[in-house]
Amino acid sequence: xxxxxxxxxxxxxxATLLEHNLATMAAALPGERLRPHVKAHKxxxxxxxxxxxxxxxxxxxxxxxxxxxxxxxxGEDLLLANEVVDEARLGRLVRSGARVTVAVDSEETVAAAxxxxxxxxxxxxxxGLPRCGCAPGAAGSLAESAxxxxxxxxxxxxxxxxxxxxDDRARRVELVRVAMELLLEAHDAVGGELISAGGxxxxxxxxxxxxxxxxxxxxxxxxxxxxxxxxxxALTVLATVVSVSPGWAVADCGAKALAxxxxxxxxxxxxxxxxxxxxxxxxxxxAVRVGERIRVVPAHVDPTVAYHEQIHVVDGDDVLESWPxxxxxx
Amino acid sequence: xxxxxxxxxxxxxxATLLEHNLATMAAALPGERLRPHVKAHKxxxxxxxxxxxxxxxxxxxxxxxxxxxxxxxxGEDLLLANEVVDEARLGRLVRSGARVTVAVDSEETVAAAxxxxxxxxxxxxxxGLPRCGCAPGAAGSLAESAxxxxxxxxxxxxxxxxxxxxDDRARRVELVRVAMELLLEAHDAVGGELISAGGxxxxxxxxxxxxxxxxxxxxxxxxxxxxxxxxxxALTVLATVVSVSPGWAVADCGAKALAxxxxxxxxxxxxxxxxxxxxxxxxxxxAVRVGERIRVVPAHVDPTVAYHEQIHVVDGDDVLESWPxxxxxx
Numbered sequence: 001x002x003x004x005x006x007x008x009x010x011x012x013x014x015a016t017l018l019e020h021n022l023a024t025m026a027a028a029l030p031g032e033r034l035r036p037h038v039k040a041h042k043x044x045x046x047x048x049x050x051x052x053x054x055x056x057x058x059x060x061x062x063x064x065x066x067x068x069x070x071x072x073x074x075g076e077d078l079l080l081a082n083e084v085v086d087e088a089r090l091g092r093l094v095r096s097g098a099r100v101t102v103a104v105d106s107e108e109t110v111a112a113a114x115x116x117x118x119x120x121x122x123x124x125x126x127x128g129l130p131r132c133g134c135a136p137g138a139a140g141s142l143a144e145s146a147x148x149x150x151x152x153x154x155x156x157x158x159x160x161x162x163x164x165x166x167d168d169r170a171r172r173v174e175l176v177r178v179a180m181e182l183l184l185e186a187h188d189a190v191g192g193e194l195i196s197a198g199g200x201x202x203x204x205x206x207x208x209x210x211x212x213x214x215x216x217x218x219x220x221x222x223x224x225x226x227x228x229x230x231x232x233x234a235l236t237v238l239a240t241v242v243s244v245s246p247g248w249a250v251a252d253c254g255a256k257a258l259a260x261x262x263x264x265x266x267x268x269x270x271x272x273x274x275x276x277x278x279x280x281x282x283x284x285x286x287a288v289r290v291g292e293r294i295r296v297v298p299a300h301v302d303p304t305v306a307y308h309e310q311i312h313v314v315d316g317d318d319v320l321e322s323w324p325x326x327x328x329x330x
Numbered sequence: 331x332x333x334x335x336x337x338x339x340x341x342x343x344x345a346t347l348l349e350h351n352l353a354t355m356a357a358a359l360p361g362e363r364l365r366p367h368v369k370a371h372k373x374x375x376x377x378x379x380x381x382x383x384x385x386x387x388x389x390x391x392x393x394x395x396x397x398x399x400x401x402x403x404x405g406e407d408l409l410l411a412n413e414v415v416d417e418a419r420l421g422r423l424v425r426s427g428a429r430v431t432v433a434v435d436s437e438e439t440v441a442a443a444x445x446x447x448x449x450x451x452x453x454x455x456x457x458g459l460p461r462c463g464c465a466p467g468a469a470g471s472l473a474e475s476a477x478x479x480x481x482x483x484x485x486x487x488x489x490x491x492x493x494x495x496x497d498d499r500a501r502r503v504e505l506v507r508v509a510m511e512l513l514l515e516a517h518d519a520v521g522g523e524l525i526s527a528g529g530x531x532x533x534x535x536x537x538x539x540x541x542x543x544x545x546x547x548x549x550x551x552x553x554x555x556x557x558x559x560x561x562x563x564a565l566t567v568l569a570t571v572v573s574v575s576p577g578w579a580v581a582d583c584g585a586k587a588l589a590x591x592x593x594x595x596x597x598x599x600x601x602x603x604x605x606x607x608x609x610x611x612x613x614x615x616x617a618v619r620v621g622e623r624i625r626v627v628p629a630h631v632d633p634t635v636a637y638h639e640q641i642h643v644v645d646g647d648d649v650l651e652s653w654p655x656x657x658x659x660x
Contacts, residue, residue: 085572086337131611133575242413242439245464250461252412255591256632259585261590275591279462302607303590303607306586307637329639330587
């Protein structure tokens with residue numbers, strides 16, 4: 001299939017640029033030093049590529065992601081880096097046959113994991129982002145509680161989500177240090193081989209963690225694109241210009257094809273005005289014509305991919321493969 | 331099934347409140363005076379309810395929406411209120427057997443419709459929103475062009491999208507007047523029985539249009555909730571509290587379950603801090619506990635529904651039906 005035959009809007013990933021990103025990360029964080037987060041792409045075919053680069057474990061945000069990886073034969077060492085109190089869903093994960101380690105940050109989540117038959121947990125620690133995670137001082141007693149229920153505690157995790165997107169590298173360095181002091185304090189009390197943390201924006205800064213949970217590096221987006229990282233924009237949304245007016249044009253991708261939580265997408269040689277449900281209004285710097293194809297760079301890759309059924313892998317004008325985005329939903 | 335058995339996050343619509351909205355609109359704009367826009371719910375089961383309230387035509391934003399309505403037996407009079415240059419997709423619509431009228435705003439879209447075998451069009455006119463639509467003065471010659479290619483021109487459409495969301499009703503009234511002057515000028519040149527326009531925020535203001543394209547009124551969202559309309563919030567996202575910290579709590583719905591283009595969602599008795607991919611961090615005014623279910627009101631219903639596979643129709647704690655969101659994708 002040729003690029004021009006794709007129905008728009010369509011997620012398109014450049015095979016060479018994707019390979020560059022995967023290889024660059026695997027060189028920096030080989031094997032188990034990276035636990036790729038699949039929430040960024042929700043695609044087992046892409047996870048298999050990451051596995052081929054030597055990363056044996058994966059990070060998941062949902063039970064559906066973990067299940068899908070297990071079904072795809074990628075369940076060697078899955079970390080469900082999220083709190084789940086639904087024993088039924090956790091129980092199905094246990095029965096998937098994968099090695100699944102679940103994050104816990106409260107007695108309730110410890111109890112749910114134990115009741116579901118989960119055998120391994122990590123204690124999720126709040127390292128500065130007001131989200132999940134227990135206080136560092138509470139980590140030890142949660143670990144005891146988990147062990148008392150017969151579960152192995154593999155260590156701690158703590159995501160410095162308030163740091164990963166900061167433009168200023170010096171500030172990222174400083175705030176990672178502060179965050180990881182908290183995580184190491186918790187780890188002292190908890191023990192275990194895992195100190196899991198980090199993201200694409202701190203992959204080479206966070207040396208305290210034993211493994212980094214980066215995901216966006218594979219496809220990238222314009223938010224991470226501002227950080228002078230060695231990863232390139234491999235993913236774009238292919239769209240068709242459907243209307244041209246004096247001063248602006250409209251493409252057939254909008255807020256149902258591009259997540260808007262990090263702001264507007266970007267287009268080379270154009271100023272993006274706004275997205276409606278199915279339209280992107282932009283001011284091109286040159287001439288555009290109705291029917292022309294354009295490439296749109298999402299501001300935030302994760303919730304953008306979650307709108308699409310497929311990621312098309314392309315080499316120039318050739319569509320090499322079309323990968324199902326098979327880890328969506330809950 | 332009981333509400334408590336639903337996997338979260340889940341789209342939940344209150345059957346009584348939905349019925350209130352559908353009946354209120356059908357009383358105000360009976361039969362063909364309303365052409366419900368299905369982009370707001372992407373659900374043929376909900377469209378069938380709208381049909382049962384007497385509305386025989388539907389508005390669509392995508393060919394997939396039009397196809398799905400045709401398959402569901404709701405293809406009596408479909409308006410594809412969007413520009414499409416893909417002859418293959420238009421051709422499939424022609425073969426669906428539905429009555430399909432397509433918006434055109436350029437010679438290119440007229441040519442694509444004609445080449446695909448589309449028999450009826452409306453001329454889409456820019457009435458003030460910088461998006462699709464030709465200049466009012468160009469509408470007549472486009473209609474001539476369409477007729478010269480053998481297509482019937484049913485009239486004009488022009489969406490006052492820059493007006494529908496304005497808080498101040500007096501301003502909505504004034505700007506609808508200005509916008510509809512442009513549309514009526516175009517209609518004078520085009521002719522035809524249709525003057526299609528409007529949305530939920532102007533449904534009772536826009537009396538120039540022969541039919542109103544409102545969609546959000548059925549489910550509603552917090553953006554339209556500010557406009558003192560007679561429609562109530564029928565849709566919420568059901569979520570589970572998965573983590574509680576001193577000062578905030580976290581629910582299992584985030585930017586992959588709630589579109590963020592109109593800002594943060596809202597929760598009764600809580601202040602929403604931010605959404606991450608799979609988390610909503612909020613400060614509850616009272617006590618919450620891990621495992622508790624909460625209801626979250628989306629800021630923008632259309633791209634929120636597009637993230638979900640089902641809409642669950644509930645009466646109190648009973649889940650009456652689960653409707654597939656079967657008009658997603660492209």
